[in-house]
Amino acid sequence: MRWLIARYQPVGLFSLKPGEATSTGGKSLLVPTPFAIRTALLDVAIRVQGVVYGPQAFECIKALHLALRPSKRAAVTSLFTKVLKPERDAEEHGRAMQRTIAFREYVYLEGTLALALGGEPVYLDQVAPLLPHLTYLGKRGSFFQLLAPPETVETADTRPPDGFTAMVPWNQMDKACAGPITFPLGHVQRLDDWGADLTYEKINVYTSEKIQVGRDRIRIDTVLPYRLVRAGRGFTLYECE
Numbered sequence: 001m002r003w004l005i006a007r008y009q010p011v012g013l014f015s016l017k018p019g020e021a022t023s024t025g026g027k028s029l030l031v032p033t034p035f036a037i038r039t040a041l042l043d044v045a046i047r048v049q050g051v052v053y054g055p056q057a058f059e060c061i062k063a064l065h066l067a068l069r070p071s072k073r074a075a076v077t078s079l080f081t082k083v084l085k086p087e088r089d090a091e092e093h094g095r096a097m098q099r100t101i102a103f104r105e106y107v108y109l110e111g112t113l114a115l116a117l118g119g120e121p122v123y124l125d126q127v128a129p130l131l132p133h134l135t136y137l138g139k140r141g142s143f144f145q146l147l148a149p150p151e152t153v154e155t156a157d158t159r160p161p162d163g164f165t166a167m168v169p170w171n172q173m174d175k176a177c178a179g180p181i182t183f184p185l186g187h188v189q190r191l192d193d194w195g196a197d198l199t200y201e202k203i204n205v206y207t208s209e210k211i212q213v214g215r216d217r218i219r220i221d222t223v224l225p226y227r228l229v230r231a232g233r234g235f236t237l238y239e240c241e
Helices: 034-049 051-062 121-133 170-176
Strands: 002-010 065-069 073-086 097-110 113-119 144-146 151-154 187-194 217-224 226-232 235-240
Touching (some): 034 051, 034 065, 034 187, 113 121, 187 226
Antiparallel strands (some): 002 144, 065 113, 073 235
């Protein structure tokens, strides 16, 4: 399989809550999810090439295999902050918003974050011009900068390039890697991805179509090659194996 590898340097604090998190709580993931990566690429395609290119870009991006090599270290800091959220009984309380406390986590990533996109050469040729325009992954403000033009590598099967982790459930890695594997050691996180039933109309925020969890947006438990090396009050430090 042909893979397109793009290496990004984090230039801001990363933050992306799991899909099950509420608006006032939830820890941050350590890496961008496949759902976030694919959606960011679709956003870039529409901004750079126009809205009419959206459906074609969607089908191209949906067909890609994703793999990731995390940053060398991830330092997670946590805090409580005051936020405003919509008031449930606005008329009764005479206000539209209410003050509350929210839990937040921000991740400092040390080192390069590498993305590997695998698939048919025709799809990779369409995606390659989009990668330099990909400037953030996760919440707005989680900025990344492309370090060099993407490079192309070939693998004998669907196995990702050396050093990369396939963005699939850990119990399906043997299928994704075209062969048996041993249970990987690392840090388990629940990510999400585009489901088989997801359509362009559903992901388009300007339509009335809704995304259904479990069909259009699927959860995947992935083992990231991180180990916890130090923790204290308000911080946790992970290191990539």
